[in-house]
Amino acid sequence: MNGHPAIRRVLLSGIVGSTAYGLARPGSDVDRLGLFAVRTEQLHGLHRPSESHVFTDPDHTLHEAAKWCRLALGGNPTVMELVWLPDDLYEVRTPLGDELIGIRSSLLSAKRVRDAYLGYATQQFRRLETRGDGSFSADTRKRTAKHARHLKRLCHQGLELYTTGRLTIRVENPDDYHDFGEQVAADSDAARPLLAEYEAAFNENRSVLPDQPDEAAAEAWLRCVRAYFYASEGEAL
Known part of the structure; x- marks a missing residue:
């Protein structure tokens, strides 16, 4: 290299x-x-x-x-x-x-940040939905937990960027993300309320970002x- x-x-x-x-x-x-x-x-x-x-x-x-x-x-x-x-x-x-x-x-721009971050999070959720009720291999469960952690992170970081114009890379309380990942690995529906919560937050909050970059x-x-x-x-x- x-x-x-x-x-x-x-x-x-x-x-x-x-x-x-x-x-x-x-x-x-x-x-x-x-x-x-x-x-x-x-x-x-x-x-x-x-x-x-x-x-x-x-x-x-x-x-x-x-x-x-x-x-x-x-x-x-x-x-x-x-x-x-x-x-x-x-x-x-x-x-x-x-x-x-x-x-x-x-x-940065408001619509593109919303579409990208919330869109990526929604893609992660669709992947989770296809994996059922958690009765799968340990390796698949591990990947599912990882996708769930990133769904939560994308939602949180995207909303921060949308509402403040700043992006904090290191998350607070990493254990919360790992716990969430395990919950979703056991039942993919556990991710649905969080995604709905952030969709509502994007709708309810005014962005500080311009319409176009x-x-x-x-x-x-x-x-x-x-x-x-x-x-x-x-x-x-």
């Missing part, structure tokens, strides 16, 4: 997932997410460079800067957490990465990235 060209141009990277949320238990995987830039001249050739790279051992996903921006502007919860991590979870920070953190709020801010940042990596000296940060 270390010899891959994308690794040499990582702008921002950190530990995400269960470890970041404070939900990891012994044996949990450690997931990393980051964004990188291609050399600008590569964007002018016959073939477009790859926009994502997924590595294992350790698990690390990298998105190219433009793709990351598109996903973030769409409210994608997975990529959005990268710019809201606690400082101690960042493993790579560059000046361009810090500039992106600085404009993170401008990437500020694409101009993302565009300006991305053009700075392209200008930096246009010259060969941009190869190394």
